[in-house]
Amino acid sequence: MDTQALWLTLRLALTTTALLMAVAMPLAWWIAPGAGVRRALVQALVALPLVLPPTVMGFYLLVALGPLTAPGRLLIRVLGHPLAFSFSGLVVGSVLYSLPFAVQPLVAGFRAVDPALLEVAATLGASPWRRFWTITLPLARASLVAAAVLTFTHTVGEFGVVLMLGGNIPGATRTLSIALYDQVQDFNYAAANRTAGALLGFSLVTLLVVYWRGAERRTVLG
Numbered sequence: 001m002d003t004q005a006l007w008l009t010l011r012l013a014l015t016t017t018a019l020l021m022a023v024a025m026p027l028a029w030w031i032a033p034g035a036g037v038r039r040a041l042v043q044a045l046v047a048l049p050l051v052l053p054p055t056v057m058g059f060y061l062l063v064a065l066g067p068l069t070a071p072g073r074l075l076i077r078v079l080g081h082p083l084a085f086s087f088s089g090l091v092v093g094s095v096l097y098s099l100p101f102a103v104q105p106l107v108a109g110f111r112a113v114d115p116a117l118l119e120v121a122a123t124l125g126a127s128p129w130r131r132f133w134t135i136t137l138p139l140a141r142a143s144l145v146a147a148a149v150l151t152f153t154h155t156v157g158e159f160g161v162v163l164m165l166g167g168n169i170p171g172a173t174r175t176l177s178i179a180l181y182d183q184v185q186d187f188n189y190a191a192a193n194r195t196a197g198a199l200l201g202f203s204l205v206t207l208l209v210v211y212w213r214g215a216e217r218r219t220v221l222g
Contacts, residue, residue, distance in 0.1 A: 008173075011087075012087070012155060014152070015094075016094040016095055020095055020147075021148055021151075023095070024147060025144075028103050028109075031046075031103070032106075032111045054159065057093070058163065061089075061092065061161070062164055066082055066084050086166070089166060089173075093161045093162070094161065097161045098158075102147045109139075110143070112143075113136050153206045153207070162177065163181075
């Protein structure tokens, strides 16, 4: 297995998961309590990567982060280099592409919290921030774990966005999914089998953890 691609993939997945947890929690908390056009629009934008071909998102990000657009030129002046074909660019693409995998489980978890508990805490003088940290978040802990695991796993398996936005630069943008593609292109099926088997086993184990924890929690509550 390409160990350099393995460590870069794990680094990308960890970075993406940490950033998305920080972004997804307040966003999901804002979405969860109500309806309305604004919330529906935000939810649609968040869920867009679920139905949009990854190459489409990768193409638009490649254009947006490149020197042909005003935001891209601004980033180049600030950073000294374009985000496209860099690890930082992969992080941006991964955060956007994995956003629904972080937000949607959290929205479901926050909506499952009994509103009466929050109302009682409010009457006792608890601020919205304190209600979130002491009531909502602990009760939605299983959803938080599911969001983190799904985000991490989804990032590990990314291909289209990574290929379009980052290309195939060893040590910089070459992830395991890109390494697998190269191995197949080179007819190195033995190496491809090892890489694919590792990705399959990792995905299966992480999903088993999510579903096992969910079943365990339902058993305890029942």
